[in-house]
Ligand SMILES: [Zn+2]
């Protein structure tokens with residue numbers, strides 16, 4: 192009971208036992224399912240009800256449900272009312288297993304803190320950084336059957352660097368990260384792979400620095416032949432960033448095996464109208480105003496009759512993605528021709544294009560480059576350091 196009692200104290204803001212003082216990330220999990228009722232299948236469930244600490248340990252399934260006036264915990268045929276629940280793993284390797292009936296069942300390392308927010312359950316996963324990264328690296332490499340070990344190491348260093356650079360991305364909501372692409376995709380133990388976990392251990396605490404500071408390490412699926420400069424994608428970004436690179440050797444593009452290397456999309460004026468002006472509008476013309484040296488659209492004018500909207504190529508990609516799906520305008524590197532009410536796009540790459548190109552990095556690893564060489568290729572002038580020796 193000693194361990195679980197300590198965790199209880201951490202979760203609810205009392206004394207921090209020495210063993211628990213190491214850094215933890217707080218990730219809000221499963222929010223997209225708007226959970227009202229969950230089942231805890233493995234883990235020790237603790238909460239206080241009527242001034243007593245209740246520990247539901249060997250009882251099997253525990254059900255937690257949001258009610259109008261608080262949370263209800265159902266365990267061993269008893270119903271309790273409480274305002275906060277803490278769940279810790281009984282055995283580290285199986286973690287805490289949460290089932291959302293009809294949706295997903297996932298296991299998490301670290302421990303969970305569950306509270307009610309509005310009419311749903313807010314589930315926070317407190318987790319040591321290196322355990323968080325195992326799942327992130329596993330998710331990022333999930334698209335390859337046998338990802339190269341040196342690619343995985345590079346990915347682990349980047350994912351770690353990004354996380355340490357962006358703690359408190361959800362500061363206003365009192366946690367660090369969500370579990371979606373807005374931050375980094377995090378699916379708990381289910382997303383881990385043996386090779387990804389090995390890469391995290393092999394690069395333990397290593398991060399990427401630039402000018403002596405932690406780098407804001409963006410990465411992208413497929414650059415399409417050349418990476419973007421951070422300043423062309425995020426105009427208000429003032430911190431110095433490594434120069435963009437051409438993602439090619441003497442006769443190949445490193446990311447040319449990516450299914451997103453070249454793409455074509457046809458959209459109607461109505462679809463574009465809905466995305467950029469709202470339902471009922473019809474886009475009549477798209478004028479590319481200028482391009483960057485990597486060929487990406489910098490400014491574009493979208494016209495629907497007399498209505499006009501100027502925006503950056505990156506905003507064009509994001510607005511179209513949110514409304515029409517992310518597989519239509521995959522990057523800001525495109526040209527467009529118009530025929531009647533149809534707009535034919537041909538483009539290259541997937542994503543914003545800043546930083547490491549994942550498909551390119553995989554090819555470099557396949558050709559024998561080490562993780563550090565891959566990183567210094569995509570982030571020229573950067574250095575790998577231990578996170579403890581870096582100022583943030
Ligand atoms: Zn987020």
Ligand SMILES: [Zn+2]
Pocket residue numbers: 413414415416417438445446548550551
């Ligand atoms: Zn590339």
